[in-house]
Amino acid sequence: MQSNKHYLLFLFLLIIGGISTRAQEDKVVPLPIKAVEDTIVAPLLSTAEFNKEFVNDSLKVDTVQTKPPLLLDIIKYKAKDYVKLSQKDQKIYLYNEAEIQYQDTELKAGIIIMDYVKNEVYAGRIKDSLGNYSQLPYFKQGQNEVIPDSIRFNFDTQKAIIWNSRTEQQAGLGQLGSDAMKVYADITKKENDSVYFLKEGRITTSTDTINPDYYIRIRKAKFVPKKKVIAGYSNLYIADVPTPIALPFAYFPLTVGRSAGIMMPTFGNQADRGYFLQDIGYYVPLGDYADVLVTGDFYTNGSWGFKTQSVYTKRYKYSGNINFRFENLVTSQKGFSDYSLTKNWNIQMSHSQDTKASPNSRFSASVNMGSSEYYRNSLQQRNLPNTQNNTLSSSISYSKTFPAYPSVNMSLTATHSQNTNTKIIELSLPTLQASMERVYPFAKRDGIKKGIIQNINFQYNLSAANRISTTDDDFLKAEMFDGARVGAKHQLPITTNFKIAKFFSVSVGGSYEDVWTMQTYNKSYDTEQAKVVTDTISGFDRFNKYNFNASIGTTLYGTFNFGEDKKIQAIRHVMRPSVSYGYAPSFEQFYDEYDIDANPITDNSVQYTRFQGTLYGSPSLGKSNSLSFSLANTLEAKVRDKDSTATEPKKVPILSNFNISTGYNFESDSLKLSPLSVNGGTTLLNNKMSVNFSAGLDPYAIDNNGRRINTLNMNNGGSLFRLTRANMNVGYSLSNETFKKDKDEDKEDDISQFDYVAQSGGRTDDLFGRADSFQDNPMKDPKAGEDVENPIYGTKIPWNLRLAYSASYSNAARQNEFSSHSLMFTGDIELSPRWKVGGSSGYDFKGKGFTLTQLRFERDLKSFVMRFNWTPFGTYKRWYFFIGIKSSILSDLKWENRSQRSR
Secondary structure, eight states, X not given: OHHHHHHHHHHHHHHHTTOOOSOOSSOEEEOOOEEETTEEEOOEEEHHHHHHHHSOTTSOGGGSOOOOOSOSSOEEEEOSSEEEEETTTTEEEEEEEEEEEETTEEEEEEEEEEETTTTEEEEEOEEOTTSOEXXXXXXXXXXXXXXXXEEEEETTTOOEEEEEEEEEEEEEEETTEEEEEEEEEEXXXXXXXSOEEEEEEEEEOOSOSSXXXXXXXXXXXXXXXTTEEEESSEEEEETTEEEEEEESSEEEEOOBSOOOEEEOOEEEEETTTEEEEEEEEEEEEETTTEEEEEEEEEETTSOEEEEEEEEEEETTTEEEEEEEEEEEEEESOTTSTTOEEEEEEEEEEEEEEOTTTOTTEEEEEEEEEEOTTHHHHOSOGGGGGGGGOOEEEEEEEEEEEEOSSSOEEEEEEEEEEEETTTTEEEEEEEEEEEEEOOBOTTSOTTSOOOHHHHTOEEOOEEEEEEEEEEETTTTTSGGGGTTOXXXXXXXXXXXXXXXXXTTEEEEEEEEEEEEEEEEEEEEEEETTTTEEEEXXXXXXXXXXXXXXXXXXXXXXXXXXXXXXXXXXXXXXXXXXXXXXXXXXXXXXXXXXXEESSSOSSSOOEEEEETTTTSTTOOOOSSOEEEEEEEEEEEEEEEEOOSOTTOSSOEEEEEEEEEEEXXXXXXSXXXXXXXXXXXXXXXXXXXTTEEEEEEEEEESEEEOTTSOEXXXXXXXXXXXXXXXXXXXXXXXXXXEGGGGOTTSOTTSOOOOOOOSXXXXXXXXXXXXXXXXXXXXXXXXXXXXXXXXXXXXXXXXXXXXXXXXXXXXXEEOTTSOOEXXXXXXXXXXXXXXXXXXXXXXXXXXXXXXXXXXXXXXXXXXXXXXXXXXXXXXXXXTTOEEEEEEEESSSTTTTSEEEEEXXXXX
């Protein structure tokens, strides 16, 4: 019996191994086969080794007729119930949890039937006592996996017929990573390892594998795993209901990673620009580290725009992106009175260098510049929040450190600041900053510095710049350089510090400055035109100045204890008073005079300096001899912790900072006292509310024209100080987590994690609304563990709210008015795990009107996402609707509609 068993196994393995009489390039000769614990081992020898071992040396190799190998690898098989050989049917049966593994092919099923004559294998399900099917076949060859109802496979031809196959393909590389596309087919024919033919197939990204909420039905298709699906007539089904969305043929890319391709556009129309195609373009990866996307917008009235986006990154080196957009905006039609043509552009760039790339040098960039009207008139409605920003700024810098003693730090920076209301642009092209580390000439480098002499130190600072002030009209033209100012400043500060009576810190020092400029200004009075004429004199010129300063300060602590059994155990007050003195002589040698008339009797001469208006200012005329005082305060309380296991009381800030400063000018002939400046800030309600304030208090009175006079306000019938200005900013954040009784008090509400990321140049707190860029910001899936099938939350409805209050008061000339006064808010409510509503708005108390108001509605439809944004009134009144598939693979299956904002 034992020998018969081995014979049958040998016969079975001989047949399914794929016996072939074809000649092979690598001739091998099989040795006798040995069966060990259901595992067949077939050791193979090359023809040369076979002849060396078994053939007479006198015979030549090419005269030996060898047979092709029976087996190329180990075959493993097993079944839970039985393995049965039927000589009558010439088949072998494996039943219940049957498995076969051969080379890169793996087959698992409830039942496997092998025909050892045709070298074919059939695998299928088994039915239990209740009539339910289980143990669906699992077929894997290489990296391709298929889960069908049944399969027929030929070992010789490697072809297969598969019924009701299901396979999952990882494809795309979107913002949330690769997406899984499911491919179903009633009948699948496997031609070879890389080509399958499908009949009556379905393609979807739905997570529900049994009843997908949508799918694309394909009648016939060619399927290349991990590459593509090419189909004939295809149409979209939603909940098994066919839709009119259909194509005569379709192409579905399944490439993992980045690949070039066309970007599908958005269709629509606007009242003043006509029908449009928006964001149509082409994407191209540039090697392994960069890519580029070019998109365009086209309107039937002649408006058009294009945008280029490029992202690059190299691990441990650098990363960044570059975005450029140009728009040619046509309003109305030629010949009409309201016709206009404007051209807007905007460039955004960021670059950051990994700190590991170069420890002694660094390059970084953050650029946001363009036309002042770009955000307000942009074709892209995603720029809506940025319409409320009035400033664009940019900075590109390179820094280098020379570590040899004394070390030198150097930076070269180009900056840009643009006011979109005034259209004034300030540029620095470039600014050079260099500084040498502080040197202690009378102390050892590694020793402890004690006393006045050893603490004497100096350093050298250099600042040089080319500053340009221009407007939108002259930007990037030759005229922008007409008002350029070039200069440099050398500074050499010398200081020392020491202690007095152990508690007072004293600092004494001085500073010498040498200022260079490449242009000066000569002034004269033109009697014929009766005006002052200013002439610009090009060429190198310089002036120098110096000053002396000293300061003394200390720190005072005061603690008021109430007892450890009290809820408030103690209050601690920390004061840091400081008195500073500064002196600088007068530099009359750099001043000249001009006469405003020709009468020698009357003295109508005016003093001026040729350095007035240069880059680094001008030398002072008259001595500076002043004393300043400042007092910094912090106030905090020690509160008994509600947690009985806590060993230390909690520290609660009452005033995080409260600062007072003023000064006295000894050289001034009047108004010697400086206004009292007050500012402070604190956090309240377990760090959920932040409060910051500032104020200006003037000790002097004003006349009927609103000018300060040399009379104390209290001597003019008023109070000790006159409030001239005040400002307050309050921010408050709360959510449903705030009111949970069992919530950890030290844990802050996580309400800052919004689903959207603000565009470059915009706010990140959503107080100005969110961008209507639905495709770039897919809705987040519910968190793990949430009951997403439950349509409502019940009493636990997540919500969050953020408020910002700002008020500025002005009363310098008795105007007694609020220059600005507004309240803004934004928030969201999750009605269910898949329903979210939110909004952002504000009220301007001075202008008596609402600020930019936006209402948001979001619905997660599992495979789909639906959003509706509505700005109900105002300059940017509009609505925006979107529904589309969340998966980046099929993101072009969408529908958008929008209204044109009022003008």
